[in-house]
Amino acid sequence: MPVKNKTDRKFIVVTGGVLSGLGKGVAAASIGNLITKAGLKVIPIKCDGYLNVDPGTMNPVEHGEVFVLDDGGEVDMDFGHYERFLNVTCKFKWNLTMGKVYESIRKKERRGDYLGKTVQLIPHVSDLIKEWFFEIGKEENADVVMIEVGGTVGDIENELYIEACRQLKRNVGEENILYIHLTYIPIPGHVGEQKSKPTQQSVALLRERGIEPDVIIGRCSEYLDEKIKKKISTFCGVDEKAVITGIDVDSVYKLPLSFSKEGINDIIKKELGIESGVKPEWKKLVDNLSKLDKEVTVAICGKYTELDDSYASIVEALKHCSANLKVKVNVKMVETTDINSPADAKKLLKGISGVIVPGGFGSRGTEGKIKVIQYCRESNIPFLGICLGLQLAVAEFARNVCGLKGANSTELDSKTKHPVVDILPEQKNIKDKGGTMRLGAYPALIKPNTLIWELYGKQKEVSERHRHRYEVNPEYHDILLKNGLIFSGMSPDRKLVEFFELPKNKHKYFVGTQAHPELKSRFEKPAPLFYGLVKACLEK
Ligand code: GLN
Numbered sequence: 001m002p003v004k005n006k007t008d009r010k011f012i013v014v015t016g017g018v019l020s021g022l023g024k025g026v027a028a029a030s031i032g033n034l035i036t037k038a039g040l041k042v043i044p045i046k047c048d049g050y051l052n053v054d055p056g057t058m059n060p061v062e063h064g065e066v067f068v069l070d071d072g073g074e075v076d077m078d079f080g081h082y083e084r085f086l087n088v089t090c091k092f093k094w095n096l097t098m099g100k101v102y103e104s105i106r107k108k109e110r111r112g113d114y115l116g117k118t119v120q121l122i123p124h125v126s127d128l129i130k131e132w133f134f135e136i137g138k139e140e141n142a143d144v145v146m147i148e149v150g151g152t153v154g155d156i157e158n159e160l161y162i163e164a165c166r167q168l169k170r171n172v173g174e175e176n177i178l179y180i181h182l183t184y185i186p187i188p189g190h191v192g193e194q195k196s197k198p199t200q201q202s203v204a205l206l207r208e209r210g211i212e213p214d215v216i217i218g219r220c221s222e223y224l225d226e227k228i229k230k231k232i233s234t235f236c237g238v239d240e241k242a243v244i245t246g247i248d249v250d251s252v253y254k255l256p257l258s259f260s261k262e263g264i265n266d267i268i269k270k271e272l273g274i275e276s277g278v279k280p281e282w283k284k285l286v287d288n289l290s291k292l293d294k295e296v297t298v299a300i301c302g303k304y305t306e307l308d309d310s311y312a313s314i315v316e317a318l319k320h321c322s323a324n325l326k327v328k329v330n331v332k333m334v335e336t337t338d339i340n341s342p343a344d345a346k347k348l349l350k351g352i353s354g355v356i357v358p359g360g361f362g363s364r365g366t367e368g369k370i371k372v373i374q375y376c377r378e379s380n381i382p383f384l385g386i387c388l389g390l391q392l393a394v395a396e397f398a399r400n401v402c403g404l405k406g407a408n409s410t411e412l413d414s415k416t417k418h419p420v421v422d423i424l425p426e427q428k429n430i431k432d433k434g435g436t437m438r439l440g441a442y443p444a445l446i447k448p449n450t451l452i453w454e455l456y457g458k459q460k461e462v463s464e465r466h467r468h469r470y471e472v473n474p475e476y477h478d479i480l481l482k483n484g485l486i487f488s489g490m491s492p493d494r495k496l497v498e499f500f501e502l503p504k505n506k507h508k509y510f511v512g513t514q515a516h517p518e519l520k521s522r523f524e525k526p527a528p529l530f531y532g533l534v535k536a537c538l539e540k
Helices: 024-038 078-086 098-111 122-140 155-174 197-208 226-236 252-261 264-272 279-288 307-325 342-348 366-378 390-401 453-454 475-483 526-539
Strands: 010-016 042-047 095-099 144-149 177-184 217-220 243-247 294-302 327-335 352-355 383-384 419-424 438-446 461-468 470-471 488-489 499-501 510-513
Touching: 010 155, 024 042, 024 078, 024 144, 024 177, 024 252, 024 264, 042 078, 042 122, 078 307, 095 098, 095 122, 098 122, 098 252, 122 144, 144 155, 155 177, 155 499, 177 197, 177 264, 197 217, 197 226, 197 294, 197 307, 197 453, 217 226, 226 243, 226 470, 243 252, 252 279, 279 307, 294 307, 294 366, 294 526, 307 327, 307 526, 327 526, 352 366, 352 390, 352 526, 366 383, 366 390, 383 390, 383 526, 390 419, 390 470, 390 475, 390 510, 419 499, 453 488, 453 499, 453 526, 470 475, 475 488, 510 526
Parallel strands: 010 144, 010 177, 042 095, 042 144, 177 217, 217 243, 294 327, 294 352, 352 383, 383 510
Antiparallel strands: 419 470, 438 461, 438 488, 488 499, 499 510
């Protein structure tokens, strides 16, 4: 028997229909955001159907950014939205994957937990999934557990999650569960009218699986009209008031406001008996978005540029700066593979106010990035290097300032004469690829009176998240320092360069970090290094 649920804990199940990519994660996070207004603790759980244990081994172009948590978990990028909208620090355990589910079932079976039984998808796997939900709710003392089922109803790989969510109602009582189904309302050009059929069909699929939605969110480019709401209500068996628009927005941070306007708070109150609404601080920042009186353009120079989601958290961090500084921040993705000289970089970066070189793996495009960095350093263009970006900036500085010809990272050139970036000693003998990088939150001691120290509010110690195997080689620390690079943040054992900068009299903003500060950036509190970059872009 699954663990009994605390009777007043609420569960919200979010499923999707018709199409993938409708923004289920953002919708769930937005609704959770409204619920946190009254101080309730909303804990998100995301169920992914794939057989990987986590997305850590997937290519970002295929799956979007790999999000990293404080605890070192590599998780679905929706957790970025959850952290930004719910103000929680998420945990690895909250991302279920079929890889983890089957791994756990097999372990239990070998241990003898099911002795004498035939282990089956139902009830054993569905029970395990439910236990997971209950356990997380209990461990976190959640008021509301928000469960997002990945994919689209009808996908084979998600059937067990849907089944577990169906059973949940009997375990927790119908007064404690709300089923939300997100669908798509097309407006075909030749008829120019909002169409409900795909929604009807996807709700039929959901009903076949025993789930009757309480709320239908229709993603649409227009607000849903009364006629279509009535139709969906009749055909899908939901209250007319519970059919709400998931309007296309130019900023996802507007979604809590638009769901509120559409009446979601009344439904939540009626169905679950809890209060929700827009937080005033949130609204203030959203209002700022219509008062952007300055404009800058930041280039993200990477190699995963064909998919915007590859750098999702970086783009979000820039949006946070935009709302807080009231600056329009345009983002330009720049592919670096064909850049062969600082002059090439200059041409490509025409009109750009600042540059980010983001994280990455493997050598493609890295020489181009080094040229970009050289151009930024020599031309006083604000620059932020993140992880691989820091490593390449160190290689550039070593080559062109310290005179170490061909300096490089051994990840990119194993035979380099000057391995200024090298594998971390503890990484040398690791063979397995999954979940073995230096992952998660690590502290850094900050050097007083540096730019980084100012930006982090003069804190002695800061913590940021990491995902890497390489580091600045300690054997080259002295020569880099002697040539004017400032190590503004070091690991507590002083071995690892966590932050560097160039002095303010040499450069407006030339900063690098081994961490990924974008992962902790919030709408209400932009990550300091991004804030610093955008501010530097505004400087004349
Ligand atoms: N490939 C580099 C390393 O493993 C950088 C990783 C990153 O940018 N996240 O150290």
